[in-house]
Amino acid sequence: xxxxxxxxxxxxxxxxxxxxxxxxxxxxxxxxxxxxxxxxxxxxxxxxxxxxxxxxxxxxxxxxxxxxxxxxxxxxxxxxxxxxxxxxxxxxxxxxxxxxxxxxxxxxxxxxxxxxxxxxxxxxxxxxxxxxxxxxxxxxxxxxxxxxxxxxxxxxxxxxxxxxxxxxxxxxxxxxxxxxxxxxxxxxxxxxxxxxxxxxxxxxxxxx
Numbered sequence: 001x002x003x004x005x006x007x008x009x010x011x012x013x014x015x016x017x018x019x020x021x022x023x024x025x026x027x028x029x030x031x032x033x034x035x036x037x038x039x040x041x042x043x044x045x046x047x048x049x050x051x052x053x054x055x056x057x058x059x060x061x062x063x064x065x066x067x068x069x070x071x072x073x074x075x076x077x078x079x080x081x082x083x084x085x086x087x088x089x090x091x092x093x094x095x096x097x098x099x100x101x102x103x104x105x106x107x108x109x110x111x112x113x114x115x116x117x118x119x120x121x122x123x124x125x126x127x128x129x130x131x132x133x134x135x136x137x138x139x140x141x142x143x144x145x146x147x148x149x150x151x152x153x154x155x156x157x158x159x160x161x162x163x164x165x166x167x168x169x170x171x172x173x174x175x176x177x178x179x180x181x182x183x184x185x186x187x188x189x190x191x192x193x194x195x196x197x198x199x200x201x202x203x204x205x206x207x208x
Contacts, residue, residue, distance in 0.1 A: 003101075004053075007204075008044070009047060009048050011126070011201075012200060018034040018196065029070065030070055030072050032070050041182055043141075044060060044063070044168075044203065051097070059085060059090060059094065060083045064184060071112065077114065082094050082095060082120070084123050085123075100113075105167035122139075131147035133200060139183065140182070144179050145198030146198075147159075172199045173199060176195075178194060180196060
């Protein structure tokens with residue numbers, strides 16, 4: 001059966017185990033992550049979404065991943081945390097979007113993924129207060145970060161990274177992770193050093 005057309009838009013939040021600022025994108029995914037390997041958590045808060053005629057409004061999901069060396073070398077392990085409020089049909093739609101099997105931005109990374117870790121359901125809570133934000137998914141994910149401003153003492157906006165080619169957003173704000181705790185789908189990562197990378201942006205995805 002053909003994949004229906006779909007679109008999702010809202011807010012994207014990410015932390016990863018690289019030092020701030022993550023070298024992977026400016027290095028063209030050809031450089032080693034700061035600490036040799038990289039674990040990442042990308043949270044997506046859907047404000048408006050539709051998969052065919054089915055609404056995805058107000059739901060959320062988290063893409064978790066692990067890359068053992070330079071990201072461009074592949075062999076990624078990736079899994080999905082889906083909003084527990086989603087029906088079985090909505091969960092399937094979110095999984096196909098997040099995994100890239102329904103086309104869209106994540107499909108461009110499919111050749112780098114060596115192992116799909118599966119899907120877990122959880123209550124996902126997004127919280128945002130100006131430059132500070134957090135994403136929590138039951139016992140699986142607990143992450144928070146704060147946008148980083150530049151040297152201008154009058155700045156009201158964080159630093160931005162543009163023309164990134166990142167699947168979530170081509171332009172995103174830079175943030176410093178406050179904490180990142182992941183214990184799901186075989187991935188385990190705990191950091192509260194305040195040194196790790198974070199980033200966030202509005203996102204808007206559509207099927208190809």
